Amino acid sequence: MNEPAEAEQYELSLYDHEFSVAYRHRVYFTRNAFDPGNPWLRDILVGPEHADAGRLLVTLDQGVAGSYPSLEERITTYFSEGAATPRLVCPPVVLPGGEQAKSGWSQVSTVHELIHRHRICRHSHVLAIGGGAHLDVVGFAAATAHRGVGHVRMPSTVLAQADSGVGVKNGINAFGQKNFVGSFAPPLAVLNDFALLTALPPTQKRGGLAEAVKIALIRDRDFFETIATQADALAAFEPTALEALIVRCARLHVQHIVSCGDPFERGSARPLDFGHWAAHKLECLSGYRLGHGDAVAIGIALDTLYSARAGLLAPADAGRVVGLLERLGFPLWTPELELAETDGRLSVLNGLNDFREHLGGRLTVTLLRDLGHGIDVHEMNPEWIREALGDLAGRSGSKKQAETP
Ligand SMILES: NC(=O)c1ccc[n+]([C@@H]2O[C@H](COP(=O)([O-])OP(=O)(O)OC[C@H]3O[C@@H](n4cnc5c(N)ncnc54)[C@H](O)[C@@H]3O)[C@@H](O)[C@H]2O)c1
Ligand SMILES: [Zn+2]
Known part of the structure; x- marks a missing residue:
């Protein structure tokens, strides 16, 4: 009797299915997003598909907070008006920005801890306002907490508005390599506010x-x-x-x-x-x-x-x-x-x-x-x-x- 072919010696049950998931990628351009009359952020966060989206954690790049001292208060006011408004779980959290922020795990842990403490669930959102580095680190934390909570990006540098902030990647540096740790996680939306660029240093x-x-x-x-x-x-x-x-x-x-x-x-x-x-x-x-x-x-x-x-x-x-x-x-x-x-x-x-x-x-x-x-x-x-x-x-x-x- 002939020996069975090698592959036939092993039993195999294979369930092979292909599936796809559709993404929508929305990039808005506006000015003065936190003016009470500007509807876009509220609309993004309380769309029909997010009717139960109630909780919102806002992180703010320290460079932005320092340049616009009234911004934290304006954000709080913006989300306190109107019935269909997401509820801020705490005042905007100011975090150090720049490359140092994504050079290690420390800030990822800080954001994970905030998400945990304020019970940001998979139907809640994290809104990150800052430069590309801030968006990268907060985006990564949002993408990994609960295997991914919704996040919205507000890029605040020319580079982030034109390039890094409008994409679908996030990450932090490790082992001397840029973006060694990170993920692909399309945000719910990107909102570019040109007014955030006025105080940006020339470099x-x-x-x-x-x-x-x-x-x-x-x-x-x-x-x-x-x-x-x-x-x-x-x-x-x-x-x-x-x-x-x-x-x-x-x-x-x-x-x-x-x-x-x-x-x-x-x-x-x-x-x-x-x-x-x-x-x-x-x-x-x-x-x-x-x-x-x-x-x-x-x-x-x-x-x-x-x-x-x-x-x-x-x-x-x-x-x-x-x-x-x-x-x-x-x-x-x-x-x-x-x-x-x-x-x-x-x-x-x-x-x-x-x-x-x-x-x-x-x-x-x-x-x-x-x-x-x-x-x-x-x-x-x-x-x-x-x-x-x-x-x-x-x-x-x-x-x-x-x-x-
Ligand atoms: N995820 C991606 O697809 C992608 C693509 C390209 C680049 N990037 C990353 O983006 C990062 C660079 O981003 P960047 O050029 O925006 O710089 P940055 O995020 O490093 O910010 C630079 C400095 O500007 C400050 N700042 C930010 N906004 C400000 C404002 N409106 N007013 C005053 N100060 C402000 C920050 O606090 C920081 O000190 C790099 O880490 C790069 O790897 C990511
Ligand atoms: Zn680049």
């Missing part, structure tokens, strides 16, 4: 411009030309130009998330992260002295110059990109670009390994094949990176040239 306003240049370069040449035309107004943070940039940038991001077919990044590409492999590493190497937007500007400049070195992009176009970043006010050199490991390799190159590990599978980096058109590549030539760093060092007037990687 924080600038950060968002880098993400706009990034998405314009990989997706939308016309947007790149608009940014170039308006560079002086944008460098001066002229509100009309800035708000138009935020709306266009946010729409491109959201469009990508909802229509790319991979909103939870299961594939091995992260096309929106052009320039980010170096940026994330530089942020870590600087101990987060370097802000995300400033680091992204350097990462974009590096990968653009690399694209030209690799023969993908015309050198004149690469020059335009770097020139635009300079006109927007970005310093395009930082001492962390010169740090080396004990074997002499440039430390920033470890960002490529982090990127590969974070995605799983093989490395995929987006480069430029034209202004407005990204292209995925699966390896980067260390010699060309060194040359691109040399170009950058030369342009930025640095006397120091990059070491051999």
Whole structure:
């Protein structure tokens, strides 16, 4: 008698079902969200599908609270008026903002504890108001308490309104890596309030411009030309130009998330992260002295110059990109670009390994094949990176040239 085939030796019962869950992603733009007459927040929180949503925990980035001293009181008043209003479980909770807030578990535990103490359930909500870091840490805490309580984001920086706050990701840093711990958790809604940007320090306003240049370069040449035309107004943070940039940038991001077919990044590409492999590493190497937007500007400049070195992009176009970043006010050199490991390799190159590990599978980096058109590549030539760093060092007037990687 013949031996049964290997698979036939084992009994198997398989119940194989496919199911899908529909998400809705709503991004609002408004001004003065907490004016008593502004209905949007109340409408978001008490929609027909959330008729029993009664409890609301509000967290407030300390930077925002410090810039707008009457905001806490205005929030409390806003949610105390009208019958169909969610009930604040306590006054807005002010938490330290910035990268330090997401550098470890401490603030996640604080928010979990608040959710527990105030009995925020899966039909209640957490409203986070702050910069990208605050939204990342509070969003992660909300996504993990009770396996996910509803949350609404109110981004308060240009970068967060244009980019980080309008997406579906959250996270905290761990083991020296950005966003090592985190999840994909689409918020109930994102509400961008332009009035929150008035007191933002110039360096924080600038950060968002880098993400706009990034998405314009990989997706939308016309947007790149608009940014170039308006560079002086944008460098001066002229509100009309800035708000138009935020709306266009946010729409491109959201469009990508909802229509790319991979909103939870299961594939091995992260096309929106052009320039980010170096940026994330530089942020870590600087101990987060370097802000995300400033680091992204350097990462974009590096990968653009690399694209030209690799023969993908015309050198004149690469020059335009770097020139635009300079006109927007970005310093395009930082001492962390010169740090080396004990074997002499440039430390920033470890960002490529982090990127590969974070995605799983093989490395995929987006480069430029034209202004407005990204292209995925699966390896980067260390010699060309060194040359691109040399170009950058030369342009930025640095006397120091990059070491051999
Ligand atoms: N989740 C994502 O998809 C995603 C995408 C891109 C970036 N990010 C993350 O976003 C973070 C960067 O966010 P950011 O650029 O918004 O900076 P940030 O959150 O680090 O805030 C910078 C500083 O500005 C202060 N601040 C915030 N709003 C203010 C206001 N209106 N007025 C005065 N001060 C204010 C904060 O307190 C902080 O000190 C990074 O951690 C980055 O990794 C996340
Ligand atoms: Zn970014």
